[in-house]
Amino acid sequence: MADNGVAARRAAAGLLGQVLGEQVMLSEALGASYMQKLDYEDRARAQRLATETLRSLERVDRIMKPFLRKPPPLAVHNVLRIATYELCTGGAAHGVVNDAVSSVGANKRTEKMKGLTNAVLRKVVDKGPEEWAKLRVPRLPKWLRAPLSLAYGSENVGAIERVHFAGAPLDLTPKGDGAALADAVGGTLTATGSVRIEGAVQVSALAGYAAGDWWVQDAAAALPVAILKPKSGEKIIDLCCAPGGKTMQIAASGAEVTGVDTSDRRMQRVRENLERAKLSADLVVGDAMETRGQYDAVLLDAPCSATGTIRRHPDLPLVKDGSEFGELIELQAQMLAHAVTLLKPGGRLVFCTCSLLPDEGECQIEDLLEAHPELETDREALKVDGVDPVWITQEGGLRLRPDYWAEQGGMDGFYIALLRKPA
Template sequence: MAERPSAATDARRATVALLDKVLGEGRLMAECQTQVLERLSGEDRARAQRLTLEVLRNLERADKILAQHLRKAPPLHVRNALRLGTVELCAGGAAHGVVNDVVNLVARHRRHGALKGLVNAVLRKVASDGPTEWARLRVPRLPKWLRKPLVDAWGAEAMAAMEAVHLAGAPLDLTAKPGADLSALGGEALPSGSLRLHDAGQVSALPGFKAGDWWVQDAAAAMPAKLLNAQAGETVLDLCAAPGGKTLQMAAAGAEVTAVDVSEGRLERLRENLARTDLSATIVTGDALEITGQFDAVLLDAPCSATGTIRRHPDLPQAKDGAGFGELIELQAQMLAHAWSLVKPGGRLVYCTCSLLPDEGECQVEDALDMFPDMSVGTQASTLEWVEQGWITEEGGVRLRPDYWGDRGGMDGFYMAELRKAAD
């Protein structure tokens, strides 16, 4: 079916605007997409998001193709328009529609309109030769600032496997409310209990959404709460809780959950999901370092580099350069120490980060074990059937990587450890 010209133009214009913000201003999509996409229809918004993610995942390939047809780099806005056109054309997009639309986008730009002829010429060459060249190009690599420390940590072979998963993108994982029947969704049941949908479509239109039978949560992100294993009647503290998937898991288990996050906006999503799923938790907007009290169990999903989520957020390695990671690592140590003070004697804490950097995971727990004589690593992880032996780390935590379950679509990179406090 032929696309409506206005729809194609609107989605592509928004895509280039998002690329300008990510690649030109160093902003994450989550920070700017509401502003850029607010005037689009639901269909166009989804298309713009999809196109932006495709371009970011294939940035290295697009630039390699374009380098053959450009004597010098054009202004960023024009270059991003060319990148979009190249990715669409090399993925099999209709040349006439793609080229004309991208040319018109550039032509209407008040500063770069004169470059429409260049865009037309380059994209017509890409339409002719690009798809063949595209098929010969390697899987795109992460930027050097991030790739090097990850190769040092996990090796070149593992890094290549992770990059292949990053390129493929992420399926949709769901966590079921206990007792809910998700058979109408189809999908694949993962060993950890998550349900994976490979072609989900619009989330809110899926069976069981309105009834609150499930919530969206990457399979890896669901594992820390499974490791904590909250029990009915226990008092549980979820620090840095938003958007709240782990809070929902623990509330569904019958625990008395207090969910804390510094972001009121992100907590609003948790409130909406609690209402939709008919679950309850006490929500506190505040700094995790200022929380007081004593709890049977604490879950700390500490602020981190989020390098484990690149398969879902390919904007991250393009928008960031590693600056500020040192401050994050220091903050994690402070939060872990404070969280430990909130655990009752005989209680437990699960520390986790969605990071692939050992400094934010394994190293933090090793340092904490040296610091707190009443802390030990629990054995819960080794008893869980879905935790594979190779995931257990030297200090007793669990390391997850995007290439794990790669034949099923992978998972987010995560680190988690169950820490036990000695009884009085």
């Protein structure tokens, strides 16, 4: 059977060009016009090829290096990268090589490199798959690996890298009965109550999608609200709420929830998800630092480095370099201080970040407790279903890492703390 994947492969190479050449996050690059022109299957294939090539980039470049005297132009290099990934992971040689040569030849600036493309990939066909299996799991860049090794030890960082390389399953947060949803979608119920699905699936085709029985949310990302334990009738504000999973969890509890986010585009997605799930929330497009009022509970999922999400976003360490950390850490501290002012007497504050860096988690809570000695962390609140007590940290927060649940597909890196204000 002919392999008609040329459109998807060209688009995947284009996505790599935006990520590696322009430092655009893959999630943003997916909105490019050339992606929107593809049908669903080609668009999904292009995204998968780009994602997995970026995840495997260290291996891909090592495989090609002996066959290149010098790096070719980026456009050609990215075509070769996509093809090398496919050839080393079971792709049909004839279709992959022909499409790569065709893609290079279709561009007037690179058409003279058709011969090089063919020659390199023929060598990859012969030697690539065998060499691929010998190579180590791709490592995080030094700017990130160094602080993580300091925090968790190099052995644990190696375990995190193995989970990153394995990729991530799809997690769903059920609105109702998790066990019933797991049966309906062919997934498994995790210890924390999320439903996990292995393999590639079309989300909108899953049972219960149209009825709003669930929403996509990593198991770790669902824990802050499980720890908050919202109650019917409570008045709760979710700061920085997009894409809305936590707002939806709070709304499903019966609490009166206000969601705040600066992005109208991202807030539109929250509106759509709430509508699909038949849930209601008061949504405010604006700056969280300008919010006012008194609430029974505040949830602050603060802007952060997102280093805990690399198993889902392998492009992140290739686009970022850590230079924004200082600014983010200062913003988190300011937002935490403001969040405290929104608490009623006796209120509770959940602070969380999808970061692996202690400076964006443990250190923030230590500093907050020093500035507000009246606040207390609630360790007992962290002991929800599926949480290992050894994950609770010295200052009273919860540290989640990708290598936890490694055999079941891991989880996003997260930090979560619940603080209480005196009555």
